[in-house]
Amino acid sequence: MSDLTRLGAGALAQLIRSGTVKPSAVMAAHLDRIALREPVVGAFQHLDADNAMERAYAADALPSGGLLHGVPFVIKDIIDTQDMPTGWGSDLYATRRPDRNAACLQAFLEAGAIPIGKTVTTEFAYFRPGKTRNPANPGHTPGGSSSGSAAAVADFMAPLGFGSQTAASLIRPAAYCGVCGFKPTTGRYDLAGVMGLSGSLDTLGVLARDPGDLALADAVLRGTGLPSTPDFEDALPRISLMRGPHWAEGSVEMRDTCTRALAAIAATGAETGEIAHPPVFAHLTQAQIIVMGYEAARLRQAEYAVGVPGISQHFHDLIAQGLEVSDADYNAALSTRDRASSMLDQMFRDVDALLVPSAPGPAPKGLAATGDPLFSRMWNLLQVPSIALPFGTDANGLPLGFQLIGQRGKDDRLLDIAQWLRGHLKPV
Known part of the structure; x- marks a missing residue:
């Protein structure tokens, strides 16, 4: 069997369904990869290896009914997880423990996917970087704010990862790390349990190494069946x-x-x-800056009230500038x-x-x-x-x-x- 970490989510799910490999073997391979590479890349904010293996062993004994049964994935640390901290990349919330899972996470769990841990995000999914490095060259940024998820997927620590985007937080790290990233039409996915920054701009997305896995994740998040193979025989795009x-x-x-x-x-x-x-x-780039600042200033006033150094100067300035934007x-x-x-x-x-x-x-x-x-x-x-x-x-x-x-x-x-x-x- 070839290195399981090199396979995508769809390929792994198919091997598990056929009985060729067990979820525990898939998870063990990815955890070995993480043990080797995490000291260099720093993709994880919270690694839950023991629980991941426990879930994988349990999945060995279960029928593989879900589209992602036994497939590992990682979660950006602005997405609520009941059994792991969700700190939003901020020192203010480092010990925050949600009492329920985000809707997107619950959809993945019900499809049989197994979370490995929470990945690094910039502070409040905005500017201040975390510890993550670019797997292609650790002296370079992985991009942000979905830094850890993009790096983990690129470096074969997981075949799928959750990200999000308000300005460029998913597409840019996907580009910098050399993976595929899908930022859907705004509102396509349920944002319940995902930290908000700008209501009209915030969008949940996914990262993978193959577009077919993006489509698979999309099917899970929307509750549809296994996506069909695209057919362009009649007319090419x-x-x-x-x-x-x-x-x-x-x-x-x-x-x-x-x-x-x-x-x-x-x-x-x-x-x-x-x-x-x-x-x-x-004029659209400047319009986006205005909308993002205005909405963030009205959504994150509690954090702004804490002030620097509880929040970074960059985040403070985003809110301060947003408060200056008029309704007009x-x-x-x-x-x-x-x-x-x-x-x-x-x-x-x-x-x-x-x-x-x-x-x-x-x-x-x-x-x-x-x-x-x-x-x-x-x-x-x-x-x-x-x-x-x-x-x-x-x-x-x-x-x-x-x-x-x-x-x-x-x-x-x-x-x-x-x-x-x-x-x-x-x-x-």
């Missing part, structure tokens, strides 16, 4: 590159990655092209979003997905920050689904990639396209 208002601010490597990816997609026979962004898109400016930002959203819907009459940068470039050196959220802010404001896909590395071996943007509410279609692309893309 239509994918267009949108350089967007910040294209010039991306690195040469990122711009080259996007154009190479488009050429590789064209080589499959799919319809490709380029599409210009409407002028209003140039907030509503104007939402109006900008709505105008752009209508224009984007028109674009999707002619394309199935947009190809855009996932980050300004490869993961920056240093651990004092988690990188620039520039290339995801506007898409998160527009509440559309997005999927980060890895596509090669730079000269130093750091991952590169791009993200696919789908129409709001058309998540199934975007997941299908991502799976199809992963099976057909060849480097150009």
